[in-house]
Amino acid sequence: MHPSRPIATLLTAPAAPELPVLQLLRSLKANRTLLWSFVGRDLKSRYVGSSLGFFWSVVYPIMNLAVYLLVFQIILKMTWDADKSSQEVVLLMLVAIVSWTAFAESISRSTNILVDNQNLIQKVVFPSEVLPAYVTISAIVNMMIALPIVLLALLYAKLNPTDDPAVLAAAAASGHQGVQLGAQLMWLPLLLGLQALFSAGLGYFFATFNLFWRDTFHVIGVALTVWMFITPIFYPPQRMVDKDYGWMLEINPMHWLMDMYRHVLVQNQAPDPRQLLSFAAAGLLVFAVGSSFFSKQKSKFSDLL
């Protein structure tokens, strides 16, 4: 229009190329108010209109536990190690269920979150990286709401140890301590953080992938169910080793995480350093790949929806 006049640069153009992961983190930081309002709103909306309110965060895993107990312990008569009392088995399952529920929820919700919010992405300039992040945080916070009840149950079990002579004998032979609760809880925040990192990484990846292939959402639903059953949540990990499926545990980060939660919460033991490092590495890798993919494709989102 005015060829002779110098024109300003694109205001949105970055001054220097930046790693996509850093771009994403920077945007999350800049939009933290928005992020927290989404998290707050999401937590509220879970329980608005329900009479039990936040109590559902606790009731839901316990109901799940009851169902799985019925199926695995009573109908299938799955036996855990001889040195573990039945109340300890229940707690081991409960801890894993609480964690898995949060993980599965954040993955399945993240996968469709861009599609669910296309109104925001297509009609306004919206920092879409907030979306999978808020889903992940909301799931972790929801898990934290359930944790006090888990801790109370653990405390009860610790104060009322089993008096079953068979279990006591086996425990004496193996040196198993039964339910313990103590200072090793300090690992809990780290584990929650790593779980969030791992979940967010997968969430970012599948949210983006779902825009290219909408069937992703359905595939993820099935994949999560399969993943849940090949992760030793309702049966002792030893079962898989005995059946020559031990290699599956070696490559399943969620098993490492479950194992660490059980050590920290039920046995009052520090997480196995190898598992901790492996899971941290997996979390970082998954987050780096997922968020880079998201960040790189972000400019196309409004066209892909």
Add this chain to the structure above:
Amino acid sequence: MYDSSNPSAAQPSTNAMGGSAIVARGVSKAYRMYDKPVHRLWDLMLPGGPRGREFWAVRDVYLDIPKGSTVGIIGENGAGKSTLLKLLTGITQPTGGEILTRGRIASLLELGAGFHPEFSGRENIRLNCSILGMTEEETEERFNDIVEFSELGEFIDRPVKTYSSGMHVRLGFSVATTVDPEILIIDEALSVGDEHFKGKCINRLNEFQEQGKTTLFVSHDMGSVKSMCKHVVLMHEGRVLEQGTAEEVADEYLKRAHARGNERMSAINRQLDAYPRWGSGEIRTGKVELSNGSGEATNVFQPGSPFRVKIDFEATEDCHEPVFGLGVYRSDGTYVNGSNHLWRNEPIELGDVKAGTKGRVEMAFESLPLLQGGYYLTVFVYDHDKAAPTPIDHREHAATFEVHDANHLQHGLLFLPTQWSVAMDGADPKVSRD
């Protein structure tokens, strides 16, 4: 020319764009259309792409919108207006060319855009403000203004999904204009809402203009664009066809609308046989032709233009005292006018009409008093020899036509040749006898 070695290019400076708020330089946008959705995935992962066809929604658009101007973008559906707005707001990225904007942009691209349906109005205001990059303090400062302007009352605490479309617009407009943007982009959003709120919006937009802010307004209604914008951009098939003052562009737009209207009208008029037709049938009417002042057949008129209807007929049986009449209806069914050649000061009486007689009836007037809209004609042939007129050939929807109003001097259904005079302080009144 754009010079990347220019030191001001690295650090965006407010001076570098001169007095422009928005500059678009050769902006194009291509969408890729895939035969199968899964091809999109293959394009992402497999070599051998790209698959699918390109669809250019916007091509080679150059714009230089000066700061403080109100610009209208018009064009028919699919002309690329909405895509251009998405490009200018930064929602989607151009395939080619570059866009430079200065200052905060607030947009109203669609009903309820940017609202989360489950959130309450209050929460959505906060959400929107933070999307627009406002700090919490800024939001608090303006919060009450926004709530007050929206006039939502107690609805402000209900989820947005329970809002009517008018409420959506009110909330959206309140937020977009209260957050103090440098550039405001509105896509036909104002067409919803009651007159009272529309008035408030227009006041707000005028204030905007006075404050030297830039407004972009998109519509396919020439009338509202002309009333608000001095500068108009006409888009057609993704390109800017013409840009200039509202008067210049409006003429071009109407010419095109006229041609297109006639095409559509003749297509409609070919299907008119589907409408009800009844009567005893001694006389059958044939072709109904509309024509303008110069006698050429058309179905698109302008207010004030000459209007002529010709109806061919043929008598198949003898009959006595048939009367031809014509009813004019607006497309919504409003009965605008009915007349015939008998009920007049100088009636035409036909007496006996023999079988086999052919003829033509013509009704005309010099100045069509109808304003913008769609209309249709119903042809009546009635036997007035009986106690009550009985139908010989009654044809609903015998022809349709459109009125395109370039000037929009008056609103409503009818043009009234009004006279105005204004007297002040005992001085001679100013008189307009238009």
